[in-house]
Amino acid sequence: MARGGYVWWYVDALSDDGRNGLTIIAFIGSVFSPYYVWDARQDPFAHCAINVVLYGADKRFAMTERNARSLARDAASIAIGPSSLRWDGSVLTIHLDERSAPIPRALRGTVRVRPQAITAQPFTLDSQGLHRWWPMAPSCEVEAAFTAPDLAWRGSGYLDTNDGDGRLEDAFTDWTWCRASMKRGSAILYDVRRKDGSSQNLTLRFDGDGRRREMPAPLAAALPRTNFWKMPRSTRSDDGQARVVETFEDTPFYARSLLASTLDGEQVRPVHESLSLGRFRHPAVQFMLPFRMPRRIA
Template sequence: MCPPDLRPAAALRPEHRDDAGIDPRDDAGGFQPDVSGHGGRVVRPQLARLDGIIPAAGRADEAARALRGGGQRPSGTGRPDGGLVGPDGRRQGDLRPRFDRAVPKDGYAWWYVDALSDDGRFGITVIAFVGSVFSPYYAWARRRGPADAENHCALNVALYGERARRWAMTERGRGAIARDEASFAIGPSSLAWNGRELTIDICEVTVPWPLPLRGKVRVVPSALNEVAFALDGQQRHRWQPIAPCCRVSVDFDHPDLHWRGDGYFDINHGDAPLEHDFQSWQWSRAATRSGAVISYDAIARDHAISPLALHVDHTGRLEPIAPLVDCRLPKTLWRVERSARADAGAPVRVVSTLEDAPFYARSHLAARVHGEDVAVMHESLSLDRFQMPIVQAMLPFRMPRW
């Protein structure tokens, strides 16, 4: 595989000048130390462009075989042996989140951020949806015919930790959103990209108890990745880990919460509902001294999919690796099945079940990956359960629509 062409795109930490009127508290350097809290690794002070990971036409099949861990044939559209990364896995040619991307009827796009605090006590996930994939209102609208994705938008915010657990996911219609290339407003909350960092301003109301949820999250990537991967044989669902290695700043007024930690930022978008093409998946990302290891195990409805395993370092160099050993984990209280990948013979421990829903679970795990003890953010999703009428009837209590 050709090494990537790494070209600096912008300074991660802008030069501070008091005479420019920059408040030092607003500088990314205020929360990004030269050495991170994980094993003393150096955080690269630049954004890097990632080129050359997926070869040009004529070598795509070779790349697909490598990314699938050495399968005998490359996956293809609709092929029964379709791998998780199809042969058209390709550079998007864009290192921006592109909040203005077109979303077809019945389709979706989401921008996902997660982070764990350096001391391991707190966590956060933030997901901004166009065409909220888990919305019961969007599912009901699709039963009447092709549905407008922009009429079903939401910002999901979940805080984890002792005395800091909060959940909000209010769905809003087309009239309550505004989006362009660099920003996305959903009701009173918003996301903004300035070329160097993502800022998320949160002003929501939690459920089931209506409490204010107000704060700011800043996401500073060490590098950016423009490569997107097809997740299914028909290539209707695509995933772009745009910034697998980030430093994240979390500052909330309600609740009073302030911490820093390592995080992750990706983008998913698709042309059809997830439940049409997938039964379930297991996903995880482990923060290592050298970067991050990402594992993606999906079960499609009509063809086999091989697991995907990737390593990305702090310069943005992304490379396929052999999938780690699959380890079964205890089911959640809702009996959602969980499994995670780690080194052979090394136990995987559930540190905390962060989210436990009838069809979905998010967990903080402790595992050994490539000989290193790491913290792992993990999610399990059952789309068969999501489609059950009783689950659809329960969802409005967790996802109100305004």
């Protein structure tokens, strides 16, 4: 892996009753780590982490960074500290044993992700081909069973992976992304703005069997900034309108939200994220991040 490079695997899911949700991201080369920014060697294997966020009545956030001695991996699995992900050909099983921050509480459980199908190809996000994204399984069944907190639910989810040969903030200024479950499969919008002034707007639609189908490009739709950190948000929809149902995460450089909009003729509830890499590099943000992202040397 290149200096400053990274790979991550991303899962999000919402419960069938709409009361709970989660995001899990396993990083080699933790791209949002202040320690990685400060590391003159830019060694991705020295900066590994599993980020877990629970949404609902008992919201929790955990992201402990660890070094290469805490990493173990093979063709079917990856373990970072006490947590792990394993793929058996049909199910991704995620065992979690983390501790939240800044309030230290246990976050333990097992999440099983069953993709309906695997898509055919990754997509390049930058003009030089250094940053790649593969929406591997846009439609998944998810089972979550936690012992800390005491919580169990079933729902629908999404699985993708990103990898790159350099730092994100060297290639991009910001992006917005959203994914929505449809009556047949899923829709994904991914809009990136690059540091060279160019941009890319991806409009993707996948059937339940993973095959891509045509979808008209939606219109730009404005969204309000987040309440606390005033993070800018925007999306696209058929009629150029969308609303925020709930803000899951409101941070200085990142926001995750649940929207209501219309895509490809269907009323949907997309999971949406907005990222500002300019904000991420601000010295004040770098100073605050260790309080949410502690580093443990194993």
